[in-house]
Amino acid sequence: MDFELKSLSPNQAAQLTTDALLVLVPDAKAGKAASGALHELVTSATEHGDLEPGVAKQLACYRPAGFKAARVLLVRVGDGSAVSVRKAVTAGLGALKQPGVKKLGLVLSLFDAGNDAVRAAVQACADATYAYTTTKPSAKARALQQVVVGVAQVAAVRAGFDTGRALVTGVEFAKEWANRPANHATPTMLAEAARKLGRKPGIKTDVLGPRQVEALGMGSFMAVAKGSVEPLRFIVMHYNGGAKGSAPVVLVGKGITFDTGGISIKPAPEMDEMKFDMGGAASVLGTFAALAELQPAINVVGLIPSCENMPDGQAVKPGDVVTSMSGQTIEILNTDAEGRLILCDALTYAARFKPHSVVDIATLTGACVIALGGVRSGLFSTRDDLAQALHKAGETAQDPCWRMPLDDEYAEGLKSNFADMGNVAGRAGGAITAAKFLQKFAAELPWAHLDIAGTAWKSGAAKGSTGRPVPLLLQYLIDQAAAMAAAGQAKPGSKARKTAKS
Numbered sequence: 001m002d003f004e005l006k007s008l009s010p011n012q013a014a015q016l017t018t019d020a021l022l023v024l025v026p027d028a029k030a031g032k033a034a035s036g037a038l039h040e041l042v043t044s045a046t047e048h049g050d051l052e053p054g055v056a057k058q059l060a061c062y063r064p065a066g067f068k069a070a071r072v073l074l075v076r077v078g079d080g081s082a083v084s085v086r087k088a089v090t091a092g093l094g095a096l097k098q099p100g101v102k103k104l105g106l107v108l109s110l111f112d113a114g115n116d117a118v119r120a121a122v123q124a125c126a127d128a129t130y131a132y133t134t135t136k137p138s139a140k141a142r143a144l145q146q147v148v149v150g151v152a153q154v155a156a157v158r159a160g161f162d163t164g165r166a167l168v169t170g171v172e173f174a175k176e177w178a179n180r181p182a183n184h185a186t187p188t189m190l191a192e193a194a195r196k197l198g199r200k201p202g203i204k205t206d207v208l209g210p211r212q213v214e215a216l217g218m219g220s221f222m223a224v225a226k227g228s229v230e231p232l233r234f235i236v237m238h239y240n241g242g243a244k245g246s247a248p249v250v251l252v253g254k255g256i257t258f259d260t261g262g263i264s265i266k267p268a269p270e271m272d273e274m275k276f277d278m279g280g281a282a283s284v285l286g287t288f289a290a291l292a293e294l295q296p297a298i299n300v301v302g303l304i305p306s307c308e309n310m311p312d313g314q315a316v317k318p319g320d321v322v323t324s325m326s327g328q329t330i331e332i333l334n335t336d337a338e339g340r341l342i343l344c345d346a347l348t349y350a351a352r353f354k355p356h357s358v359v360d361i362a363t364l365t366g367a368c369v370i371a372l373g374g375v376r377s378g379l380f381s382t383r384d385d386l387a388q389a390l391h392k393a394g395e396t397a398q399d400p401c402w403r404m405p406l407d408d409e410y411a412e413g414l415k416s417n418f419a420d421m422g423n424v425a426g427r428a429g430g431a432i433t434a435a436k437f438l439q440k441f442a443a444e445l446p447w448a449h450l451d452i453a454g455t456a457w458k459s460g461a462a463k464g465s466t467g468r469p470v471p472l473l474l475q476y477l478i479d480q481a482a483a484m485a486a487a488g489q490a491k492p493g494s495k496a497r498k499t500a501k502s
């Protein structure tokens, strides 16, 4: 999908030759001086009660007088906030799904659209028209190819536009890989995708296989992989946009390409959805795809432990005790609590980068789905500043999360008679006890954990990946880049190589 940012007055918008024009109309009245076809259409429709105020109220017009575009859709955008823009564009594009609409003019110049609003508009265009086709030849591919985003002043919203475009790349990358069935997205294939990303500017990818992972002593990760004929992969990615030596943000993504539960096997209904159990990994890959495009001034490391969780003669058994890379032993009481078992070794590995912060992203617990549903991801952190930064990024990017507690009492149930810890602690507070398990491996790191079990994909008729939390992660990185640049400017001698956008 191709986006173009253009300065466009209401009169120029009417002259735009596109297949359709989607005009966002604020509830507030236009200025007195306004005139022309678009102004007349909006005024007349409003006066006749055909375009009620309120976000996403619409009026579809065909070949209205004075317009070059055949289809003109007026959509109310309320107060013009980013949230309203997203709703309005989503609703508008829902009504412009005709195959003939290949080029769209999206008019944001009737109100004061800021960076966040423009970004939201770009993102909503992509979200509303996304179609997965890789393993479905009969699927209708996305008709919309080109979007001209018309604003009053290009320079003022360029950053939001660029961020939006990079986000579309990142979110669609994540959706694609998460949506692929497990036989089309094995650990080896994920690693190949990561390698390919490694050819983009600023990115480098290393892929470790079973022998190297064994040499590192990742006994916990290896235990999960044992039950599958698919070999594990440990993906290590670097994005170097920041100053040399500047501490990186490390993103760790759970990459279980299929979770049967292992010997503690899951029931059959909805087990297919466990192909999405690499949603964390997909979000890390997507974030790197976005970084390559946006090039913010920050260093980022991506770590993805990836394997299948299968039952087999060789599979790890309930009660088996394994030694993690940290040296701590784990009694695997439930083989279905496998995400924490692969993440713990990746967290230990993360320490070598002396990170600015470490954020793991995982479809970790059904309990988190019960706690927060599909609206907010679960956020856990031992550091208030890191938790606040991630929370804020989620609000800005309309990809929200909610902080959950980490009281030490929650770790009680993880005690084991046969190892340093068990891998499960009973049903109560399951999302929290999982986080407490991970915390034992984060040691002194500035660490946060995002449980995306409820937000990474949708079930039912709209079954599919959401691409979350790529928007949150990218926003967090942009914010950190800006903070680092500001700190660098304050200190003479150290300089940020590139300036952060948006």
Ligand code: BES
Residues within 6 Å of the ligand: 259, 261, 277, 334, 336, 337, 338, 339, 363, 364, 365, 366, 367, 369, 424, 425, 430, 453, 454
């Ligand atoms: N991948 C699942 C978590 C999950 C389940 C996400 C359902 C979304 C929907 C994870 O590996 C898992 O199986 N967790 C168990 C943990 C339990 C055994 C302590 C769970 O949540 O049931």
Ligand code: MN
Residues within 6 Å of the ligand: 259, 261, 309, 335, 336, 337, 338, 339
């Ligand atoms: Mn599981």
Ligand code: ZN
Residues within 6 Å of the ligand: 256, 259, 277, 336, 338, 339, 363, 364
């Ligand atoms: Zn899982």
